[in-house]
Amino acid sequence: MTALIIGGSGFVGRNLARRLESQGHDVVVLDRNADQTGSFKGRYIQGDAQDSEFLKTVLAELRPSDLYHLAANSDISAGVADASLDFGDTLMTTLAIRAAVVEVPADRLIFASSSAIFGISDQALGEESDQLPAPVNWYGKAKLASEYVLESLSAKLPTLPILIVRFPNVVGPLATHGVVFDFIRKLTADPRRLDVLGDGNQTKPYVHVAELIDGIQFFLGKLEAGVTRVNIGPVDLVDVKGIVAEVCATLNVDPEVTYQDSPFGWPGDVPRYEFNTSKMRREGFAIDTTSRAAVRRAAEDLHTEWSNK
Helix, strand or coil: CEEEEECCCCHHHHHHHHHHHHCCCEEEEEECCCCCCCCCCCEEEECCCCCHHHHHHHHHHHCCCEEEECCCCCCHHHHHHCHHHHHHHHHHHHHHHHHHHHHCCCCEEEEEEEHHHCECCCCEECCCCCCCCECCCHHHHHHHHHHHHHHHHHHHCCCCEEEEEEECEEECCCCCCCHHHHHHHHHHHCCCEEECCCCCCCEECEEEHHHHHHHHHHHHCCCCCEEEEEECCCCCCEEHHHHHHHHHHHHCCCCEEECCCCCCCCCCCCCECEECCHHHHHCCCCCCCCHHHHHHHHHHHHHHHHHCC
16 A cells, blocks of 8 residues: 655655554655655655646556645745745645546545635634635635645546545644744744744644644545545644743743734734534544643654754
């Protein structure tokens, strides 16, 4: 059984590759960047996932059972300034994967979508929401468009099982970005001061990457033909001030913390959202770890990584 992870040099991809490898899967990572997978021992293919002809060649050679589409621009604020980052790395990769899979199908396709497709909402974000998605950044727009592209693929290949997983904020080891990573980086450099983007009241659900992967694997075990959408996340939220407290406690530091006046951390930020995970729990999967506990675990993971550098 071969698993192909497109975009596997990113944060979630590296954790997923290690998990699958530890379970005995034949894992291949494809990424445009040079190999950054660390202890992953499987095959690495460097190439552009926006090139559908290249992808067809790879799929024809590997004939993967599971095709994971994790390719995306992970720097949301950079995408606000330059939309081509999101439309290239996120949407165009989806279009290229669609074109390749039509000709050389995988057994199953898994797509990493995002809460960002909804934008700002006072409702808990569910799979079937009364409120139309209204993303406020190009990242969310590209993820939403990618979902539509995969719907069209399902119409073309109705027997293909497609799992669309909408991620909340994900934290954990091997991170390359994000608020916990940013705080660890800053406080490692200067434990006396911490400058925080926004007013610290931004409040969101956070899941540890290990539990996110648990959820993906659970739903893969139940996957049927057609498109399945699911939110995977915790039942609660944590604000940035709580994250500051957890990171500082982990590092045993007491810095001077400065906040900004704005409720937005950056242009295109969503200061608050809540996931409706009733479908996830109804299907039999639960994340009992709180958002704050997930942040604490991630801070410990990253602190250990930085200490060993």
